[in-house]
Amino acid sequence: MTTTAILWLRRDLRLHDNEALSEAAAADRLLPVYVVDPRTYGDRPYGGPDSFRFGKTGPHRARFRCEALSDLRASFRERGSELVVREGPPEEVLADLATTVDADVVAMHTRPAPEEARVESSVTARLRERGVRVRRLWGHTLYHVNDLPTPYTEVSDTYTSFRKSVEREASVREQVATPSLPPLPDAVGDAVGPGDVPTPATLPGLDDETVAAARAPDPDGRGVLPFEGGESAALDRVESYVWDADRLREYKETRNGLIGEGYSSKLSPWLNEGCLSPRYVHDEVRRYEELRVKNDSTYWLLFELIWRDFFQFQVAKHGGQFFSRPGIRERHDIDWRDDDRAFDLWAHGETGIPFVDANMRELNETGYMSNRGRQNAASFLANNLRIDWRRGAAYFETQLVDYEPCSNYGNWAYIAGVGNDSRDRYFNVVKQARQYDARAEYVTHWLPVLEPLPPEYAHEPWRLSADEQAAHGVELGVDYPEPMLDLDASYEKLR
Numbered sequence: 001m002t003t004t005a006i007l008w009l010r011r012d013l014r015l016h017d018n019e020a021l022s023e024a025a026a027a028d029r030l031l032p033v034y035v036v037d038p039r040t041y042g043d044r045p046y047g048g049p050d051s052f053r054f055g056k057t058g059p060h061r062a063r064f065r066c067e068a069l070s071d072l073r074a075s076f077r078e079r080g081s082e083l084v085v086r087e088g089p090p091e092e093v094l095a096d097l098a099t100t101v102d103a104d105v106v107a108m109h110t111r112p113a114p115e116e117a118r119v120e121s122s123v124t125a126r127l128r129e130r131g132v133r134v135r136r137l138w139g140h141t142l143y144h145v146n147d148l149p150t151p152y153t154e155v156s157d158t159y160t161s162f163r164k165s166v167e168r169e170a171s172v173r174e175q176v177a178t179p180s181l182p183p184l185p186d187a188v189g190d191a192v193g194p195g196d197v198p199t200p201a202t203l204p205g206l207d208d209e210t211v212a213a214a215r216a217p218d219p220d221g222r223g224v225l226p227f228e229g230g231e232s233a234a235l236d237r238v239e240s241y242v243w244d245a246d247r248l249r250e251y252k253e254t255r256n257g258l259i260g261e262g263y264s265s266k267l268s269p270w271l272n273e274g275c276l277s278p279r280y281v282h283d284e285v286r287r288y289e290e291l292r293v294k295n296d297s298t299y300w301l302l303f304e305l306i307w308r309d310f311f312q313f314q315v316a317k318h319g320g321q322f323f324s325r326p327g328i329r330e331r332h333d334i335d336w337r338d339d340d341r342a343f344d345l346w347a348h349g350e351t352g353i354p355f356v357d358a359n360m361r362e363l364n365e366t367g368y369m370s371n372r373g374r375q376n377a378a379s380f381l382a383n384n385l386r387i388d389w390r391r392g393a394a395y396f397e398t399q400l401v402d403y404e405p406c407s408n409y410g411n412w413a414y415i416a417g418v419g420n421d422s423r424d425r426y427f428n429v430v431k432q433a434r435q436y437d438a439r440a441e442y443v444t445h446w447l448p449v450l451e452p453l454p455p456e457y458a459h460e461p462w463r464l465s466a467d468e469q470a471a472h473g474v475e476l477g478v479d480y481p482e483p484m485l486d487l488d489a490s491y492e493k494l495r
């Protein structure tokens with residue numbers, strides 16, 4: 001009897017090391033499908049109808065995802081197959097397609113974050129109602145969930161003990177080989193057309209401004225990388241960062257940089273849309289260690305990938321509580337403020353604190369911000385302004401090209417003092433700016449209006465008298481905003 005499988009592609013847009021693909025390709029007929037779910041686009045409420053609203057997917061990730069889908073379709077076609085694209089709720093689309101092609105099984109990768117998990121449960125329920133078997137596989141972390149030293153419900157809430165336990169007691173699995181692809185089901189062509197790969201303009205729910213911004217990423221080339229979506233670009237980036245530019249050997253020393261493509265790997269967008277498998281990165285690091293050099297830097301890239309795993313397993317363990325205002329620490333004692341004006345100043349990079357503003361402008365223009373920048377911008381909103389940290393996290397959700405629910409909300413909660421840390425964490429943004437941007441090259445890169453100022457004042461322009469401002473040709477309140485709060489006083493409150 002001929003068996004037919006559907007592969008439901010989600011944030012696993014690759015052919016390499018793709019276990020769901022490998023499972024599905026064991027059938028006699030294979031239909032690869034991507035479903036554009038309208039619930040992941042447009043303006044949405046956070047945490048229920050009474051809460052604030054935000055754009056689920058902004059221009060940068062919208063563009064990146066569309067490019068990733070085009071690239072994946074080309075790869076399937078090169079192998080004689082197809083990527084069928086549909087728009088609608090995946091539970092309906094997949095159930096209908098399963099009936100049309102008479103599928104026996106649907107294979108998919110599972111994800112721990114609540115929204116994705118909910119869709120997955122609905123899909124599973126619908127398919128089972130129709131007698132279709134469902135295969136759910138875990139395939140987006142470095143360490144496989146089944147290889148953890150404890151069940152995921154018991155993983156440590158502290159990063160260091162989690163990391164030590166996996167390093168000691170688990171190993172990274174071998175990558176899954178890319179299978180040869182079985183033919184498409186007979187219905188493809190007549191009853192099932194390929195459908196169009198979306199563009200930002202055809203994605204559901206994006207407003208005109210978002211579509212226009214998606215068409216013009218980083219118009220003046222100030223961003224760290226163009227971040228082209230897709231598996232091909234992902235593999236190219238690994239090749240160029242690790243091998244051609246030979247940057248891995250100095251990663252630990254450069255990773256706190258702020259300008260240019262080389263200071264960190266910039267692999268996050270591809271990892272998060274699943275264009276790149278973390279096990280592929282792991283194997284490339286090991287190969288580099290054998291062929292070139294093994295040092296603290298080569299280890300450190302894996303150390304950071306374990307942070308990524310940590311937040312995935314944390315969300316698997318704690319579920320929705322991770323995304324709640326009091327967080328997993330149940331911090332009901334913090335008096336979060338709701339201040340739209342202050343939030344907007346932060347979001348648009350108009351706080352008058354250059355290091356925060358430069359980072360927010362980079363985010364808005366390009367979808368990317370360095371890790372150092374994210375820590376400071378997040379700390380400023382959550383600690384200095386005491387604005388509901390989830391609004392900041394949701395803003396990052398809209399804007400980031402590399403948004404990932406567990407990494408984003410996990411890091412935000414950590415900085416806001418409601419997540420995986422026993423201490424309250426805040427960053428002194430001016431001290432950080434002086435340390436990591438001593439010559440003010442980064443702030444003037446994004447705020448050229450501050451270029452005439454000596455570096456020490458470019459980070460604290462409010463320390464200039466009116467005469468000094470006039471002498472340098474930068475007038476606060478006219479050329480660049482006055483600081484929106486007294487920073488020193490806000491740190492006094494946090495001590």
Ligand SMILES: Cc1cc2nc3c(=O)[nH]c(=O)nc-3n(C[C@H](O)[C@H](O)[C@H](O)COP(=O)(O)OP(=O)(O)OC[C@H]3O[C@@H](n4cnc5c(N)ncnc54)[C@H](O)[C@@H]3O)c2cc1C
Nearest residue numbers: 264265266267268304308371374375378403404407408411
């Ligand atoms: C407030 C805040 C929000 C963040 N939101 C996201 C997000 O939505 N998506 C995301 O991928 N990362 C997020 N990060 C983590 C980190 O900033 C980015 O992963 C990193 O800047 C991406 O650049 P890179 O690939 O060059 O990183 P590299 O320094 O080259 O690190 C290699 C990889 O390790 C992982 N990694 C590194 N640091 C972290 C970390 N702190 N937490 C989890 N994984 C990490 C990423 O997958 C990254 O690609 C956030 C950090 C903060 C402080």
